[in-house]
Amino acid sequence: MKVRSDDCPACGTRMRERRGRLELPVNGEKIAVPDASHLRCPKCGERILRFDEARHLRESALEIYRRRHALLTADEIRSMRERLGLSQASLARLLRLGGNTISRWESGRNVQSGAMDVLLRLIRDMPGSLDYLRGIMA
Numbered sequence: 475m476k477v478r479s480d481d482c483p484a485c486g487t488r489m490r491e492r493r494g495r496l497e498l499p500v501n502g503e504k505i506a507v508p509d510a511s512h513l514r515c516p517k518c519g520e521r522i523l524r525f526d527e528a529r530h531l532r533e534s535a536l537e538i539y540r541r542r543h544a545l546l547t548a549d550e551i552r553s554m555r556e557r558l559g560l561s562q563a564s565l566a567r568l569l570r571l572g573g574n575t576i577s578r579w580e581s582g583r584n585v586q587s588g589a590m591d592v593l594l595r596l597i598r599d600m601p602g603s604l605d606y607l608r609g610i611m612a
């Protein structure tokens with residue numbers, strides 16, 4: 475039996491195109507995307523996202539999270555970092571983050587948490603905060 479890509483992997487029924495609410499975790503928070511296109515099995519309810527749909531769902535969830543917490547944008551993070559003369563790696567070290575974290579924020583592949591956003595704003599707006607962070611570096 476040939477399995478088509480749009481057959482349900484659970485029960486084999488032909489799946490249907492749907493748009494509807496899907497949830498995705500962002501920084502540990504459940505984000506609901508109201509109008510996400512996906513395939514849904516009419517028999518068992520299984521949901522499948524194709525590659526582009528999964529990417530679009532993730533981008534939408536990140537944008538909803540960013541707006542909900544009024545976060546700095548990717549461009550704002552990059553410009554504040556460059557203005558302070560920091561590399562992505564050195565900013566990551568100061569904030570005790572993984573080496574690629576800043577790069578993921580600046581490219582829009584991920585977003586900072588609300589707490590990290592507050593720290594970024596402090597570094598950007600409070601003179602002396604960068605020196606303070608350097609002073610407490612391990």
Ligand SMILES: [Zn+2]
Nearest residue numbers: 482485515518
């Ligand atoms: Zn099914």
